[in-house]
Amino acid sequence: AQKITQTQPGMFVQEKEAVTLDCTYDTSDQSYGLFWYKQPSSGEMIFLIYQGSYDEQNATEGRYSLNFQKARKSANLVISASQLGDSAMYFCAMREGQFGNEKLTFGTGTRLTIIP
Amino acid sequence: SQTIHQWPATLVQPVGSPLSLECTVEGTSNPNLYWYRQAAGRGLQLLFYSVGIGQISSEVPQNLSASRPQDRQFILSSKKLLLSDSGFYLCAWSRPGQGIKQYFGPGTRLTVT
Numbered sequence: 001a002q003k004i005t006q007t008q009p010g011m012f013v014q015e016k017e018a019v020t021l022d023c024t025y026d027t028s029d030q031s032y033g034l035f036w037y038k039q040p041s042s043g044e045m046i047f048l049i050y051q052g053s054y055d056e057q058n059a060t061e062g063r064y065s066l067n068f069q070k071a072r073k074s075a076n077l078v079i080s081a082s083q084l085g086d087s088a089m090y091f092c093a094m095r096e097g098q099f100g101n102e103k104l105t106f107g108t109g110t111r112l113t114i115i116p
Numbered sequence: 117s118q119t120i121h122q123w124p125a126t127l128v129q130p131v132g133s134p135l136s137l138e139c140t141v142e143g144t145s146n147p148n149l150y151w152y153r154q155a156a157g158r159g160l161q162l163l164f165y166s167v168g169i170g171q172i173s174s175e176v177p178q179n180l181s182a183s184r185p186q187d188r189q190f191i192l193s194s195k196k197l198l199l200s201d202s203g204f205y206l207c208a209w210s211r212p213g214q215g216i217k218q219y220f221g222p223g224t225r226l227t228v229t
Contacts, residue, residue: 004159035217043204045160045220091159102148102210103175104218106159 003027004094004107012113013082020067021077021110023092029053033095034075035104036066040088048090051075079112087114118143122207122221130229135180135194137224139207142188147209149190150218151182154204166190167212202228 005024013019025034036048051059051066059066067076079086092107119142129135141147148167152160162175164182172182179198183191190207204225208218 037220043206043223043225045206045208047217047219050217093160103162103165104150104160105162106152108159 003105004092006092006107006110008110009108010111010113012115015084015114015116016081019079019082019086019112021079021090021092021112023075023077023107025073025075025092025094027073027094027096029096034066034068035093035095036064036075036077037091037093037106038086038088039091039109045091049077082114084114084116087112118209118219120207120209120219120221122205122224124224125222126225126227128227128229129197131199132196135192135197135201135226137192137205137207137226139190139192139221140188141190141209144188144209144211146187146212148212149184150208150210151190151192152206152208154206154223156203160206164192197228199228202226 003026007022032053034051038046038048049059049061049064049066051068058068063080065078067078089109089111091109093104095102095104097103121140150165151163153163154160164172164174166172166184169184180194204223206223207221210218
């Protein structure tokens with residue numbers, strides 16, 4: 001069963017607009033974590049933001065924020081004031097497992113293209 | 117500061133040939149280490165992870181194997197490559213007991229012909 005679902009294979013957004021990338025997850029663990037990574041065309045995976053399952057406030061990192069809705073099992077990434085350099089693949093991932101034995105499960109990604 | 121290296125950056129190998137990809141981490145001790153594969157246009161699939169020297173866990177049955185001969189060295193191998201082994205291979209590390217964030221290497225793009 002798919003544990004991380006990203007339903008938007010591709011998105012086109014005008015520069016300077018805000019964009020929301022969707023992510024839903026499935027887990028029976030009480031303790032888990034949710035991540036967003038950015039993968040530009042160079043291939044490297046760049047960590048953007050993290051949300052722990054017990055964190056009560058939504059995580060924010062500069063222009064990135066994570067809209068965490070635990071009851072709905074969603075962890076959408078919001079990018080404010082998009083820039084041309086934001087064009088990339090974006091992956092949502094979930095951490096499960098015990099301390100020292102964590103594993104990440106990734107979604108299939110969303111390709112974001114910023115239009116000038 | 118910590119850095120993670122992978123080599124080679126790109127590799128073209130014929131079907132049936134052996135494979136050895138190397139990943140090393142600097143600036144940290146006893147990291148958890150991970151090998152992922154990313155097929156074209158797809159997400160990342162965890163292949164192997166290691167919590168210590170000689171300790172390897174395999175996530176999916178496949179044509180590949182992994183070894184950790186030293187604390188900060190992680191090697192991905194195959195005796196005979198298949199066409200389906202083509203992809204982008206990423207190594208990652210995380211701090212032991214604090215797997216909140218995984219740090220990824222630059223990746224190796226493998227094409228099996």
